[in-house]
Amino acid sequence: MKNIFLIGTGLIGGSMLKDLRVHYPQAIFYGIDQNIAHAQKAKQNGIVDEVANLSDVSNADFVIISIPVDATLKVLPQVLDLINEYALVIDVGSTKEAICKSVENHKNRRQYLAAHPIAGTEFSGPDAAISNLFVKKTLIVCEVEKTTFKLQELANQLFEKLRMRVRYMTPAAHDKHIAYVSHLSHISSFMLGKTVIQEEENERDIFDLAGSGFESTVRLAKSSPAMWTPIFAQNKENVLASLDGYIENLSRFRESVKNNDHQSIFQDMEETNRIKTILKGIENGK
Template sequence: MIVSIIGVGLIGGSIALDLKKAGLAKQTFGVDRSEVNLQKAVELNIIDKGVSLDEACQISDLIILATPVSVASDILIEILDFIKTGTIILDVGSVKGAICKAIANHPKRKQFVACHPIAGTEFSGPEAAFTGLFQGKINIICNQEESDKEAVQKVKHLFEQMGSTNIFMDSSTHDKHITYVSHLSHITSFALSLTVQALEKDEKNIFNMAGSGFESTVRLAKSSADMWVPIFQANKEHMIAAIDAYINEMKRLKSFIENNENEKMQASIEQANNIRKIL
């Protein structure tokens, strides 16, 4: 296939590398608002060269939309307006409701497959891309009934070749559940980082005293603001409800400490330990 990657960062770049390794991409082109990123992606052999969005729409058999979710819907509409018949577009955003709604009535809707590969790191940009990111991971395909069956099968095969397992759900269910297992984790990590930096003014103490527990808990706080601010906004309704529930749980645990209710704290921690049965 001739493949174009719209947004040559961690996710888009890693897909490009995996498609090349699997022999699925004859040529790989990149589209990015940053000329620096395009040049770096060429230097790293992620893409063959940078092109315009118009050119990508005309030459590609497969287009990977890997931009921040705040601009993804508008770019997708533009792509659908200009692509040739038979070109498949998939996106990799972690919020699916808005983008599916935005193109629900587009005459070329069936050429789009809404995806969310559950993979990533706290790093961003072309330099962060690597082969094997999706190995052993889950890819969620949303609203498959709205896409062409052959397009869905090709996208399934693509992710299988990258080592992923495909599952299916509707976009609203996806957005609700991804809040709990991903988006809430990120915002709590940001909050922990901000809290520690506010309370601990001596950076040497953070570095010298931080153990593996703090390091693993705060790892997500290194994630890109350019990516996560749009995600929180796009998934605003679910985020607010989840944050409220988290705050209530923190207040409950705080009250156990304040009132020396050690038995209740013990029971709550043991209940929290049940996550071992799931993960």
């Protein structure tokens, strides 16, 4: 590959380019960003070689779209309009059903692969990009059968170089499952942070009393609202379902506390302790 384009020069796309540079030292890496300062920062940081415009993707061999999911709905069809017949286009958004549907009838649909790397941090922008972010992380691929086989092979080579584990799902299954394991955890973090800020008016008290447990639980509340608001909007029905279950459990726990039902409190926590086994299996690559 000679020309690799990144649309959205932030954490995920920037981290991908950092790793791909190692494997494609002769390639030229281009950055496109609505925020020109971000694109220039990505060049300064060595993530991209050149700042480009959207029209330049006509020369691309590979295009990564790493922007908020509402913007992807607009930009992805434009990119597919512009690319040459050999180029591969992927997006890395946290929702898949609406994005896949937006190009289902596009003449160049077979050059697009819908992907979602389950990786990241709470930080954003070009300075957040880090090497080896995707090692042993899961990558969800949707509607792989709609991508031409030759480009499937190219995509698999790229994912192997990033050392990711690939799983295949339908867009609907992806959006349902990710609402529980990702979207709900972000909502919980944001709302816990909001509750503490509301109730603890003295910021010094929060700083002095917050332990590592609180810090790790609200870590995701540092995430970009500009990225997460469109995600919640696009995955509305699944987010609502996950919230219903979460609120039901919180309400039941509240009643147990109110009624001094310590046995129910203990039982709820003991049953949930099996999450340790589940997460240990994930850490071990099972």
